[in-house]
Amino acid sequence: MSAFDADPVRPPSTSAHGDRVPYAHRVHPVHDAKRGRRARITPAHVTAALRQLASLLRVGLPLLAALDIMIASATRPALKRLFGTVRHDMLQGLTLNAALARHPRHFDDRCRALLAIGEASGALVDVLDQIVAEHQRQRVQRAKLRAAMTYPACLLVFCVAIVVVLTHWVIPAFEDIFKSFDAALPPATRLVLATSHRIATAAPYVTAGSIACGLACVVAFRRSTTLRHAAARYLLAAPVAGPLLKRAFAAQWCRALGVLLRAGVPLADALDILAATRGHPAYTTATADTVTRIRRGERLGHALARHRLFPDSITVPIAVAEQTGALDTLLIDLATLVEQELEWRIATLLNLVEPLLVALLGLLIGGLVITLYLPIIELGRVV
Missing domain, CATH: 1.20.81.30 (Type II secretion system (T2SS), domain F)
Known part of the structure; x- marks a missing residue:
């Protein structure tokens, strides 16, 4: 059909x-x-x-x-x-x-608001080009982030795979060899063998429990809005990821507001659209509060400064731009600068994490190899 x-x-x-x-x-x-x-x-x-x-x-x-x-x-x-x-x-x-x-x-609401402005002003083609450019920019950013995270993720998976192979096949094979020696094993080797036994015994229960907890969390997140909001707020307070997420959401917020203002949407209406658009709950709440304060006569920069979600590097220039009448241009420029700084910070963080993961992998494999071969070396000295 x-x-x-x-x-x-x-x-x-x-x-x-x-x-x-x-x-x-x-x-x-x-x-x-x-x-x-x-x-x-x-x-x-x-x-x-x-x-x-x-x-x-x-x-x-x-x-x-x-x-x-x-x-x-x-x-x-x-x-x-x-x-x-x-x-x-x-x-x-x-x-x-x-x-x-x-x-x-x-x-979403932002897209439809821009299209409404384009239809009313006769500039629908320009608005469509603007929406497409914004969507493409977001796609490129997500692709860059995925590409940057691929190598560390592969290293982590490789580390887990090495541990599984060692505990399930390599260490048991060495244990059979050690039993034929009929000699006392070094403390380090006994510790490795005991740890391998514990991991092998607990692995099925840990795996089943992890899967069950994961499924329960997925179901709970889908059904509970309160739980999703709590998790989202906790991520913003996380030690390393929190500051990065705040900058990412602040840049996204600034760009969205700048695009709406450039299209001719009044400030209060543009903030209403942002508050109605699905996004991070903390920024949605902050935007709704900012709309209320602006309608009472407060300046945008001062209203944003009341929330810790926006750093001074964003609120201070916004307060200045409100007086010069170039708020839309400044917001888009600020978003670009924050995004560039965010990319640099993520790249720097990954450049630090990757050598640490490689060193951890080397220590893990090297330490296990030395520990497992230590009894054989000592037996050779005795003979």
Whole structure:
């Protein structure tokens, strides 16, 4: 069954928005019974679709005609359904922003607010380009972070694998050899053998308990909003990760606010949009409090300074920029600077962690090898 039913082609018609539709087929979303993981729409798919929409509008196509082309060229049934529904809603008289508001899973409040400004001002293409650039920047940042964490993660996995191999196969083999000596073993060797026995005995219970605890935590996190918020706040207070996370969230907050202000959204309304957007609960609460204070007449820089989530390196320049009238530019520049500093700090931290992991791995393997061969060396001296 196809994802859309199309009426026969008929002469061009005019939509409720005044757009002349060149191929006036009516697209109706239908339900697909085979919705699996492959049909899921990812943020990358949404970004690519918005980029295509901007390109089609840039060459002068009406909005509904551009949606027709997107629907016809989409290779994923889920995307066809999504934009088919959007087109159908627009034919009923909704704006693009209102039609996308029915799909909050794929288009958040910030995206829809920018699109609403673009529709009202006639700069929809520029706004789409801005949204696409922001999405791409976030993707690049996440890719860089994943790439930076890959090597330390592989080292940790390798360390765990070495411990498993040694305790389950290598050390028991040496123990059989030691039994044939019928001689007293050095204290270090006895300690290694006893530790290996304990690990081998407790491993099944520890593994089962870890899996059970992990599943219980996942279920609890999904069902309990309070638990998720508590964990999120605890991460911000963590010794090493906390300062990095605060800078990352502060940079994201500054960039989002700067983009909204640059698009023409008033400050209080822009903060309302940020407060309604799903994000870190601490920053959502701080944003809501900041909106209240601004509506009472307080300055943004002073309102942000009341919260420990924003360092002085952010609040002080914001207070100055409010007086000069260049708040949107400063916020985006601040976000860029904080992101660059964050990348440098993460790279420095990883450059310190990687040698420590390598040294730990070397000490682990070297110490075990020396401990296991020590009885053989002593036996050779006796002989």
